[in-house]
Amino acid sequence: MPHLLIRGISPEQIRGISMPLVADLALAFKCPEDHILLECLHTTACFGGELVPSYPFIEVNWFDRGQSVQDQAAECIDRHVRSLDIAEVEVAFRSYETNNYYANGVKLSATGEAELQSLKSENERLKDELQKARKALQSNPSNSNSYMSSKLYDALRE
Known part of the structure; x- marks a missing residue:
């Protein structure tokens, strides 16, 4: 295509x-x-x-x-x-439209739906973790690193 x-x-x-x-x-x-x-x-x-x-x-x-x-x-x-x-x-x-297109009997949009759902779930998890980190920073700004993962801390620093 x-x-x-x-x-x-x-x-x-x-x-x-x-x-x-x-x-x-x-x-x-x-x-x-x-x-x-x-x-x-x-x-x-x-x-x-x-x-x-x-x-x-x-x-x-x-x-x-x-x-x-x-x-x-x-x-x-x-x-x-x-x-x-x-x-x-x-x-x-x-x-x-991907919803109306089939390849070998499989709807094209179906192949991406599972991946999209997985990405949405991961996005929600990261939003929750970010919200928790922000709350931790607000409640104790002097010791902010102890309340968040190093991965999240590095992302916030960037």
């Missing part, structure tokens, strides 16, 4: 720009190059009772990485496609 669905541009043209395009997108998306998939879709467009060439259109399916990354990716895609002497191209982003 991300997955680019490409219409109206030949596979041969995309193959020609695929390596530099994927390298640039990997930098923008902050992901390995092998996580990016380019898929050229065969489309047939009809207009006025005739078959006409499909308009160049690229749909980026991804997990949202923020507006600045999206803007950077759109510019990157546009620049590489226009290097093929294609005058116009449209790029659209479709964002997936």
